[in-house]
Amino acid sequence: MFIDELSPIFKQLVQHPASFLGGFASGVLRLNLADDPVKSWLDKQRGVNSFSFPVTEAHNGKASGPQSISID
Numbered sequence: 001m002f003i004d005e006l007s008p009i010f011k012q013l014v015q016h017p018a019s020f021l022g023g024f025a026s027g028v029l030r031l032n033l034a035d036d037p038v039k040s041w042l043d044k045q046r047g048v049n050s051f052s053f054p055v056t057e058a059h060n061g062k063a064s065g066p067q068s069i070s071i072d
Contacts, residue, residue: 013020025031031038 026033026038033039033042
């Protein structure tokens with residue numbers, strides 16, 4: 001019964017040992033993957049630029065301020 005609950009963890013450890021141990025270490029050390037030192041290192045490993053492009057969204061002709069709604 002206890003082995004059945006832990007079998008998915010062991011499968012991931014056997015299939016991807018480096019990524020599993022990296023995730024385990026970041027969980028133990030409570031590292032946030034969105035923080036700058038970790039995020040910039042991950043981006044460098046993946047080959048992603050660290051700067052972000054401005055995002056423009058279509059508002060369908062509506063203002064970006066508060067909108068009112070009516071509830072019947």
